[in-house]
Amino acid sequence: METSTLQLTRYDHTQGPRIVGPEDGKLVQLMTIGARMMAWTEETGGGFSLVEHPMPPRALAAPVHKHTREDEYSYVLEGRMGALLGDDVVYAEAGDLAFKPRDQWHTFWNAGDTPCRILEIIAPGGFEHFFDELGELLKEPDFSPEQLGPLGAKYGLEFQPDSVQKLCAEHGLVFPA
Numbered sequence: 219m220e221t222s223t224l225q226l227t228r229y230d231h232t233q234g235p236r237i238v239g240p241e242d243g244k245l246v247q248l249m250t251i252g253a254r255m256m257a258w259t260e261e262t263g264g265g266f267s268l269v270e271h272p273m274p275p276r277a278l279a280a281p282v283h284k285h286t287r288e289d290e291y292s293y294v295l296e297g298r299m300g301a302l303l304g305d306d307v308v309y310a311e312a313g314d315l316a317f318k319p320r321d322q323w324h325t326f327w328n329a330g331d332t333p334c335r336i337l338e339i340i341a342p343g344g345f346e347h348f349f350d351e352l353g354e355l356l357k358e359p360d361f362s363p364e365q366l367g368p369l370g371a372k373y374g375l376e377f378q379p380d381s382v383q384k385l386c387a388e389h390g391l392v393f394p395a
Contacts, residue, residue, distance in 0.1 A: 226260035227260060228262075238256045238257070243256040246349060248280075248356065249280075249393065250278060250392065251271050251277055252270075252272040252273075253269050253346070253350075255349065256270060257343075259342070259343025259346065259347075264344070266342065267339075267340045267344065267346040268337065269338045269349060270335060270336070270337050271292075271336045271338055273299075273327070273333065273334045274328065275328055275330060275331045276327070276328055276390055277327060277328045277392055278382065278385055278386060278391040280325055280326075281325065281378055281382050281393075282302060282324065282325045282378040283323070283325060283378065284322060284323045284375070284376050285318075285321075285345065285373075285374060285375055286320060286376070287320060287342070287373070288342055288345050289320050289341050291339040291341070292318065293314075293336060293338075293339070294310045294311060294315075294334070297312065297328060297330050297332055298310070298328070298329045298330040299316065299326055299328065299329060300328075300389060301318070301324060301325065301326040301327070302325050303324050304322050309329055323378070325381070329389065344373075345373060347373070348373040348375065352366075355369065
């Protein structure tokens with residue numbers, strides 16, 4: 219379902235029960251992982267958004283980056299997530315919650331040989347629109363990695379693109395060139 223066709227309004231008790239099933243929400247494919255938007259900021263009143271990230275084995279999610287506007291909480295649903303949080307490399311198993319505060323350089327990856335899924339709580343909400351826009355941008359035949367800088371800036375996101383090669387070599391990961 220395209221964002222423009224979604225009914226993005228605050229969800230409250232007057233609309234009856236709401237269940238987001240395992241096939242619901244908008245799924246976009248990013249460079250190596252997916253992003254399934256389950257609760258948009260407009261639906262939560264801006265307080266948070268909820269995104270599931272399915273990750274294939276040994277996939278690096280993104281270059282080292284930092285958010286200037288939001289905190290991320292990554293709850294591991296299945297598999298094993300590795301993460302660089304500042305200068306620390308950590309691993310989280312199913313049932314663990316990893317905190318990635320704003321203004322901290324970080325990245326994450328599937329640290330196993332089986333699929334990994336994390337549920338990402340992003341607070342305040344709004345950053346899920348970055349994933350949505352990036353998913354659309356990646357579909358364009360003339361996509362260029364240089365387009366990531368302006369898109370990231372729009373969302374208060376900074377990247378360290380030169381971190382990818384080192385992370386892939388150190389942790390046995392894959393990420394497209």
